[in-house]
Amino acid sequence: MTSDPTLAQRSLAEFLGSALLAAIVVGSGIMATQLTSDVGVQLLINAVSTAFGLTVLIVVFGPVGGAHFNPAVTLVIAATRGLAWRDAPAYVSAQIAGCASGAILANLMFAAPAISISETQRVAPNTLLAEVVAAAGLVLVILALVRTQRLALVAPAVGAYIGSAYFFTASTSFANPAITLGRMLSDTFAGIAPASAPGFIAAQLVGAAIGLGLAVALYPRRVEVVEPGAAGASALATEVESGHEAQSGASAPARTPAVDAAPDHAG
Incomplete structure (x- = not known):
């Protein structure tokens, strides 16, 4: 019988997944500009790399901590009672630290300064709207997928x-604070100026709230927390349907593989 992952293990998974995601987004963007x-074509390289990389990261880290890699996703999962609120700060901290580390790693892999503050401005109203949509x-x-218990399709x-949103949003779908x-x-290629970041993050949080509202309206299932025991792992909710409960598994609770992250250029 295996024990549930501890908060430390889940936070480590979020850190590693977020770091690798950022390295994929930034690194593939740098490589794209060197190739063509x-x-x-640069955007296509960045989009395909991110889409495939993100899918793999969700598969790898989802069973440990849910593979959120995204504070907006973590807040939404907590709001739907799939993650204890007390665990959310650890997740968000790990995600931010991971993404910063991954960007630095990508810079170093391509012989760039470890930290080079981006000068790419992304403040146009249409790009902020695009982030809400993304x-x-x-x-x-x-x-x-979570509320209809189709977890195998999440990754x-x-x-x-995310791959398609690179092309149908003007912001190239960052979608992740x-x-x-x-x-x-x-x-x-993938950078964003610090002055542009607050607007993007605000738009992402507004979009996440809208997405949550739409999901609840379309899939009105009653969600109950499945506490995983002493480890306090993030359980994926019990869906109550047709008068009986379909347990996600109290002894080995299903995680909420989710996440985002996203890409870039333009904006």
């Missing part, structure tokens, strides 16, 4: 959504 001068869509995708669905902060540290 065609901006469209984050709302991400949260809706995650909760739609490919989230990866596919931690990634936004991390990308400030790289003055490269």
